[in-house]
Amino acid sequence: MLKLIVPAAAGLLLCGTPAAAKDKLDPRIQAVLGCASVTDPAARLRCFDEKMASLRAAVDSGQLISAEEASRPYALDGVIKGSGVSGFNRFWVLMDSGDRWLVVANNSRDILPRRGAKVHIRKGLMGAYWFEEANQSDRRAIYLGREMRGN
Numbered sequence: 001m002l003k004l005i006v007p008a009a010a011g012l013l014l015c016g017t018p019a020a021a022k023d024k025l026d027p028r029i030q031a032v033l034g035c036a037s038v039t040d041p042a043a044r045l046r047c048f049d050e051k052m053a054s055l056r057a058a059v060d061s062g063q064l065i066s067a068e069e070a071s072r073p074y075a076l077d078g079v080i081k082g083s084g085v086s087g088f089n090r091f092w093v094l095m096d097s098g099d100r101w102l103v104v105a106n107n108s109r110d111i112l113p114r115r116g117a118k119v120h121i122r123k124g125l126m127g128a129y130w131f132e133e134a135n136q137s138d139r140r141a142i143y144l145g146r147e148m149r150g151n
Helices: 002-023 027-037 041-061
Strands: 077-085 090-095 099-104 118-123 129-133 139-146
Touching: 027 041, 099 129
Parallel strands: none
Antiparallel strands: 077 090, 077 118, 090 099, 099 139, 118 129, 129 139
């Protein structure tokens, strides 16, 4: 019975993936893709020209970046723009570069990273990152992604 359920469940998951991916697309990309359904060639070209202008502006201003670029930190040096508690012995940190980090405390007496503090994030072995703040011991850091700038 289990041999039949696992492939069926995998098939259902795969069927739901394209719709979920489509919903996650940036509206500007969805607008460009929508132009393909225009049947009149002149109207379709106008649609593409119009929608591509806003898409190009988003790319040029940094509002829209590649998935590869979004998966790595923008800067390893910066100033803390904001921080807060994120569970037991964990803190979230927003850098002035827009990078978001999860900082893992070394012990329960570690203090919240201070807003305005200058930090350096050192890349360690096997993809690990270390959060270096003055007067604090180095703490492990996990890159969470980049803060979205306005659309």
